[in-house]
Amino acid sequence: MNQVEYIVQDRIGYITLNRPEKRNALSFELVAALKDAFDVAEKDSTVKVIVLRASGEAFCAGADLGYLQQLQKFSYEENLADSNHLKELFQKIYMLKKVVIAQVQGHALAGGCGLATVCDFSFAVPEAKFGYTEVKIGFIPAIVMIFLLRKIGEAKARHLLLSGDLVTAEEARAIGLVNTVTSKETLAHEVYTFAQRLITTNSATSMEYTKQMIASVQSLSLDDALTFASTMNAKARASEDCVKGIQAFLNKEKISW
Template structure:
């Protein structure tokens, strides 16, 4: 059914949702965005599913948005850009509000939207060798649709350390920033994820769903107005000369004009 992701569920009701574009470092294409939205809906409505693990195939957890998809937005009209930006925003919110515990297993690097994918998880665990970074400003873009989830996880003060600079940071700093709950060696990742899953299997599923909804309601506001704002910010950025230059420089394998 899916082409860019896979889903498997074990006898206990633990589902593993795997990003499956390893040849593209699991960059999020338009198709992957739609498939993740559908997967979140399916898993959220499946009473047999007790917990979900968000994983990835290959060496990279998620390199962010697919640059080909972004390039398409540069050539699209404004209405199309809004439609595509909304699909991305709705995918993130679908995962964020899925009424199942969502545990992220980051086996490799996470950049841009990949950081956003980690922040919609209830718990994210990474290998100790990984690198992370909100790299959008290198391309003349901003972490727009992922912004509410990143800031909800990190808080404004910590977000300011990395939100605008596009600098990369290691797994230890990712823990300090609040993006990861903990780091482990690569051979311990499965065990660490299992340690997070196991307690949920002794909890009432409905109570877990209600508790997750409550903690979201009590946390930073991420409602339709906030999501609409981020969509507008992303579309506005796509229309700038900086974004055109940043995307063009990437595909032409050169430094953008501002990189001195």
């Protein structure tokens, strides 16, 4: 059985965590399979939006306990290499050229919460719990912290990271960690409908450039950020999508993306 499954439907690339018996816990192999799947989806010309989802009751329970036991025997160099392995997955999703939507049908904990955090949008069921529980076992939420601080700000991130508390999907929505809370019966439909709206109304190039800017400008000085923004503005104006979009707008024609 594949630990990660990939299918395409109606221009949506569905990447599915498929270790339900392990609550989709993150092992070295699962992280590698996810990296490969996102590479495939990013290059797939038939895909415009990506949905990250999971089989079973949990979205992702964080690190695999058996794998954590192995890590205790690792040298510093081996642990650093393993940390970089996870860092590359989170960075890949965050920087991906295509929009990624997390479809969270169950608990997203520790590294699993990190997976949802680095996606562009998150849809969750009311029963789902979110949290960074690493401090409770003497570990730290090191890599995802970088993305969480950007996403919800220091005060809210500080509470989640230092307390290790779990929050409900509604509480996660209130602090900006989740975009939409919907029932288990409607979750897949809500995600599909939203993805199709992005697919049919938005330019792929525009979404790609916007994602690139969001990821880049926050670490720049004001002057450098504005200079970068000007260059991206000029680059976008020269794109085929912009030429097509402006022409259609001026001619009062419906744009087909």
